[in-house]
Amino acid sequence: MALLPLNSCASPRMSRLTGISEKTAQMARTNPLQFIQQVRSEVTKVVWPTRREVVLTTVMVFIMATLTAIFFALVDLTIRGGLQAVLNMFG
Numbered sequence: 001m002a003l004l005p006l007n008s009c010a011s012p013r014m015s016r017l018t019g020i021s022e023k024t025a026q027m028a029r030t031n032p033l034q035f036i037q038q039v040r041s042e043v044t045k046v047v048w049p050t051r052r053e054v055v056l057t058t059v060m061v062f063i064m065a066t067l068t069a070i071f072f073a074l075v076d077l078t079i080r081g082g083l084q085a086v087l088n089m090f091g
Contacts (some may be wrong), residue, residue, distance in 0.1 A: 030038070056059075
């Protein structure tokens, strides 16, 4: 199946099936300069985290990763011990 650009529908039926009207397809076009201006205006709306927030969340990620590693190590030791006990009973 070939992909068609937004503004070139093979037929009116095709545009009805995809739900893209000719007007909507034309509105979707933007020249590169307008696109860059729109991106810059959107970036100014972003609320960036403070240094303190970044440090706190980074520390929390390391703590949670450590706790998770400890948990899975304990689960691994428990399963290994159980399997060794079962195998020793039959071996």
